[in-house]
Amino acid sequence: MASTPMDLDLPASSNGSPALSISRNLAASAPVSNLSDVVASFRPTKLLRRDDIKDGRPQPRVLSIDYDDDGELLMTSASDETIQIYNVREGRHDKSLLSKKYGVKLAKFTHTRSSIIYGSTKQNHAIRYLATHDNSFIRYFEGHDAAVTALAVHPGSDNFISCSQDNTVRLWDTQTKHWQGQLFLRSPYLAAYDPSGTVFAVACPSSGSVLLYDVRNYDKAPFTTIDIVEQCRGVDSQCLVKGWTKLEFSNDGKTILVGTKGRGHFLLDAFQGNLKAYLRRPAGGTRRLAPGENLAANGAAPAPTDPGAFESSGDCCFAPDGRYVLSGGAKQDVLVWDTLKQPAENKVLDPTWTLPDKREAAVLAFNPRFNFFATADQDLVLWLPDPHA
Template sequence: MMHEEQEAEITTEQLQSLKMCKIFKDHQKDINAIDFSKDGQYLVSCDDQALNVYDVHQGKKMRTLYNKVKEIDLVRFTHHNSCVLCVTKKEPYDIYYWSLHDNQILKKFTGHTNIIHWLDLSPVSDDFLSCSMDGTLRLWNLASEYQTSDGLLDLSAKKTFCVAAFDPSGQVFAVVFLEQYYCISNNWLYLYDFKKYHSGSFQSKKINCSQVKCIKFSNNNKYILCSTGDGTILILDAYTLDTICELSDFNNQGSMIEAGFTPDCNYVISGSETGTIHIWSLPNGNQIAKLDGHQKRCKVVKFCPTHFLMASGCRNLVLWIPDQFSVDSMNNNNSRRSLMSI
C-alpha cells in the first residue's frame, strides 16, 4: 500500500516529459528482471548470472553479486532492502532467499520440477507464491523452518500455464490460467482467500484473451492487470472482474514482458519488443506517451513506489525522471526529496 506522502497524483504532462537521466552499462547479458525496494531507495537488476544493486537516490551502483552455479531470474525484493528472492532457470528449480549484505544464500526453497516463471510477494507479510511450468502454484513463507512449500494448488491435470498475484491487503490472491478443451481455449481468472484457499475459489470469470503471462493488482485494489502473449493488456475491475479497457498498439510477440502500474494507479506502463516504452491512462485506456531510448527489447519497466522515478532495462539499465528535474538534482542531497518524492 502507498504511504501518505505518495497521495499526490502523477500528471500526464510529467509522464510525457520523462527523460533518461542515467544509463548503466553494467550487465554483459540482457536484463531479465528488476525491482525496487519497498522504501524506494534501492533497485536491483539481474541477468542470467549477475545481480546488480543500485542506490537510486544517489544514482550509482552499490555492488555486483554473481551466481556462477545457476542461471537466475525473477529477482524480487523482500520487505527488507538487504534481501531478495530469485529463481534458478535450470534444474533443480529452486527459489533463492539471498542476502545482499553478505552475499549469502540464506535458504533454498525446493519443490518445483520445471521452470518457475512467476513470483509474487505478499505486501503485508513474509508469504510469497510461485508459478511453474510443472502446473503448480506453491505458497511459501520466508520464516518457515522448512524448505518446502506451505501450500499447493495443483493445476497439472489441466496442462496449463498459470500466473498469480496477491491483492494489496494480502488476504486475497488471483490465479489466471489457460484451459484447453479440444480446439477451444479459454482463460479463467479465480480469486482465493489466502487463509482458505484449500476450500476453493470464491469468485471466477472467463477472460476472453490469449494466454495471460503477467498479472498484477493496482495499489488501490481497483484494477487487475493481465498482460497477454499477443500484445494486449487487459484492465479488469478487481471486484466484478469485468473488462474495463484493452491496451494495445505495442509490439509483444509472445515473450514475457512485464507491465505495471504507476504508484497512483492512474497509468499503466510497459516495455516492448522494439524497445519503446508505452504509457496509457486509466480508466479510458488512451495511450499518452511513447518513450524511445532502448535499442533492443525492453522486457522490464517499473515505477519507483516512493519517488518520481522510472527504471527500464534491455541490456542497459535506464533511469527516467521528468524533464523539469535536471540530472544534477539527482546528485543534490538537499533537493532530491523535494524534486522526486510523489
C-alpha cells in the same frame, strides 16, 4: 559500473534550450501523488551499462527488475547468471552477486532489504533465499518439479507465492523451508497479491482464466473466476490463451492488469470480472518469452543476441497511483495509458502518451515511492520527469 548520459543530458543546444542534468536525484523528484502533473514529461535520464563485460562479449539481457520497500534500491537478474543491485537515489551501481552454480531469474526483495529470493535456472528448480550483505544462502525452498515462472511477495508479511510449469502454485513462509500450501492448476504461470494482502490472483493462460483466492481459505475453490476468453475475445484473438506476461492489481485492488506479449494488455474489473479496457499497442509488443513459454525445438541453441530467447518479469505495470499503466512497445518507446479515459465503444484504449526512447523496454518497473521508473533490455535505463518539459 559505467553510467552514460542520455541524449537529454547533452549541453544546452545552440538555440538555448536547457539541458536535463543527470545530477538530479530522486530526493528532488515530486512525490507520486503528483504523478498526473508530470507523467507526460518522463524522459530517459541515465543509462547504467555493465562495465564488467569485456573482450567483445555481448551485454547480457536483463530478466527482471524489482525495488526494495523504500524504493531506494533496484535489483536486476541477468542472463549471465548475476544479480545487480543499484542505489537509485544516487543513480549508481551498488553491488554484483554471482549465481553461476544455480542460475538466476525473478529476483525479488523480501521486506528485509538485505534478503532476496530468486528462481533457479540450473541444477534444480529450487527457490533460493539469499543474504545480499555476504552473498550467503539462508535456505532453499524445494518442491517444484519444473521451472518456476513467477514469484509474488506478500505486501505485509514474510510469505510469498511461487508458480511453476509443474502445474502447481505453492505458498511459502520465508521462516521455514517447507511450503505451507499447494494448489494444483492448469498452467498457473503468474500470481499477484492484492494491496491488502488478503486476496491473491493466479493467471492460467492455457485455460484463459484468472482465479481469485482468499488468502485465509486458499484451500477452497476460488471465490471469483475471470474468463479472459469470454471477456476479451472481441478485442484480441491472439493472446486469449497464451502469451501472458504480467499479473498485477491496482493500488486500490479494484482493477487487475493482465499483460500480454501481443498487441495490447487487458484491464479487468477485479470484482465483476468484466473487461474495462484493452490497452492497445499500435506497433505491437516486445520480443521476450512469456512465462511458461519454451523456445521452438529446432535443435539449435538460441543466439545470446536474440531477445526472443529470454524471459522477462514483465514489460508493463501500474504506476503507484493506480491511474496510469506503462508498457514497452515494439523495439522502442514507452507507452502510457490514462485508465480514467473512456475507451472506445469496443473497449479499445489507445496510448495517451508515447515517451520516446530508441531502446526496447523489454522489462519495466515503476518505483513504489518516487516518481521514477526503470526499463531494460541489455542496459538499465532510469527515467525521471524532465523539469524543462
